Amino acid sequence: MVKVVVVDDHEVVRKGIIAYLKTEPRIEVVGQASSGNASIPIIEKEKPDVVLMDLMMEDGNGIEATKKVVKSLPNCKVIILTSFYDDEQVFPALEAGAFSYILKTSSATEIVQAILKAAEGENVIEPKVAGKMLTNFRKAEKKPHEELTERELEVLLCIGNGMTNQEISEHLFIGIKTVKTHVSNILAKLGVKDRTQAAVYVHRNQLL
Numbered sequence: 113m114v115k116v117v118v119v120d121d122h123e124v125v126r127k128g129i130i131a132y133l134k135t136e137p138r139i140e141v142v143g144q145a146s147s148g149n150a151s152i153p154i155i156e157k158e159k160p161d162v163v164l165m166d167l168m169m170e171d172g173n174g175i176e177a178t179k180k181v182v183k184s185l186p187n188c189k190v191i192i193l194t195s196f197y198d199d200e201q202v203f204p205a206l207e208a209g210a211f212s213y214i215l216k217t218s219s220a221t222e223i224v225q226a227i228l229k230a231a232e233g234e235n236v237i238e239p240k241v242a243g244k245m246l247t248n249f250r251k252a253e254k255k256p257h258e259e260l261t262e263r264e265l266e267v268l269l270c271i272g273n274g275m276t277n278q279e280i281s282e283h284l285f286i287g288i289k290t291v292k293t294h295v296s297n298i299l300a301k302l303g304v305k306d307r308t309q310a311a312v313y314v315h316r317n318q319l320l
Contacts, residue, residue: 115159117151117164118133118164119174121146121168121169122166126144129164130144132223138228148165149177152172155184155185160188165193165210174194176208215240257319260298264298272310272315272320277295
């Protein structure tokens with residue numbers, strides 16, 4: 113039997129979810145709350161296996177409540193059940209320790225399956241949310257020098273070869289002021305302080 117606490121500030125939604133969950137013999141609803149703050153004492157008392165947590169609530173949002181639940185009951189799985197899947201909600205919720213993230217557009221059967229899977233240690237991430245996570249991961253994997261323009265990369269490689277601004281100017285047939293502008297942009301994009309660090313970056317990333 114999977115013990116569940118349902119947290120949602122919309123009474124009709126909360127009671128509707130609970131009514132359906134009570135028809136599922138493998139699930140026992142042991143508590144409910146209308147806000148994040150109100151849910152904590154109930155969750156700590158009942159020690160549920162799974163918490164269905166809404167995000168946008170008055171008197172304590174789902175993100176802050178999730179942090180408290182995860183800290184107090186590490187084995188409890190928090191499933192975010194919300195209408196929102198924008199970056200401002202998704203990533204903070206997952207960073208707070210949410211185990212699964214599903215939308216309120218999910219069917220009752222899908223919600224039940226998410227609960228049962230969570231109890232078995234298998235998380236469920238809404239496809240729209242998974243797509244955002246993948247995009248974010250790819251951005252995180254992108255190297256700083258990949259943000260450089262073709263000309264900036266040429267200048268960076270010259271820096272890696274130990275060339276001065278004058279030498280770069282003559283080598284690439286561009287004005288000295290243009291070189292200085294490129295160098296300034298390169299340092300900013302790479303997040304380094306000076307030419308020496310830029311040169312180290314070149315060799316560390318084997319760009320030559």
